[in-house]
Amino acid sequence: MASLQPVRGTHDLLPEAMRAHRRVIETAREVAERYGFDEMATPIFEFTDVFRRTLGDTSDIVTKEMYTFTDKGGDELTLRPENTAGVARCFISEGLAQDVPLKVFCGGPMFRHERPQKGRLRQFHQIDIEIIGVPGPQADVEVIAAGAAILKALGIGDLTALQLNTLGDAESRGKFRDVLVAYFNDHLNDLSEDSRDRLERNPLRILDSKDEGDRKIVAGAPDYADHLNQESADFFAGVTGGLDALDIAYTLDPKLVRGLDYYTHTAFEFTTTELGAQDAVMAGGRYDGLIGTMGGPETPGVGWAAGVERLVMLCGDPPPARRPVALIPIGEAAEAVALELSEALRAAGNRIDLGYGGNLNRRMKRANKIAAAAAVLIGEDELQRDVATVRDMETGEQEEVALAALEDHLARYR
């Protein structure tokens, strides 16, 4: 292996992989647009505080996964580990409160210093959508429906399943947290080491523990449904009612918890069994407190993010590249003609591969290798009669076409 390696957890996107990648993003963007989401983008890095203050001081992302650095001007900056905080910052600094409800679609690279695995990279790509400024559950339903529609459009609706839960509003969440902490404190000695740590940082996470001993304790833990206040219960009923009306199937999962602090009410994940431990393919929820805690006007929000690499792995082979037409001049005079001709044909919308050197045999081989739909041969005799020999690479049939008619003739290969 060469000593020159890509940085751990980063990938090159070679043309074939890039096509698969773009298909996912473009399909998602096109579907999201039908749901009324406009694409926008925020910078790839922000002041570190944007993430530190919003994701929660105890989250793994903030405590050990951020790519943080001091730039030459002395500013503390961080490569974004997720997109929502940046959108919220943009909402505040661009004064978008008057554009509410705001519906946006974003896509781009994210960075987390995690230990890489399949489906888990240090530079990875997400697409996400957000609705900001709608307090009611209709927005949650619309966001989930758009996500389901995207998965369906990608042909992987059957490979994913929607898990749904509610975290309640701030009041419910706080109360339930207290109840949970009290319960788990009674079983402190039987909890796993990880979960004792979680008890300090994010007690709700214990509900999701994979440790067998923990699971026994969790089985007897208080049920969140009993601790939701009326408003939270009504809100959740609005979400499930909307999904039912749209025939969007879901599984209620009381153990589904979000890792990031800013979530309230609805939490959901589209999961798959195809990717091992990295089973979440699209995940999100409501974040009513986020913009307020960042210092903006109290504004509700809901959205999700999906991992492009994970979606790509579910999607299978990418679409083939557009087949070019190989333009093959033979002889110096023909070279000069072909150079100008290639420009004209490209301007007309053709994908033209103008070969570089080599004899005819060699160039035909190249035409075959690049999967050319047709080869256009221009030699001395063709040149004298102002024609080209057009060979259909699929059938092997050839015909002479006047140079003036070439553009029309090649239209079939576009």
Next chain:
RNA sequence: GUGGUAGUAGCUCAGUUGGUUAGAGCACCAGAUUGUGGAUCUGGGGGUCGGGGGUUCAAUUCCCCUCUACCACCCCA
């Protein structure tokens, strides 16, 4: 971050119980075919056996460290 499995040609792999020039298939290049691709045949290039150190007369093979990928945990998209 913790534990585990693995790294031999561009790719998929074989092999070496430590011993001369490390192999195959596919891919690539050239020729057979100096104006015609795919098939076939012939020939060719390409490897510091992931990297570093140690043991040894001798290491791709044994030992240690390290890097990377993968699996589980953790976390999450």
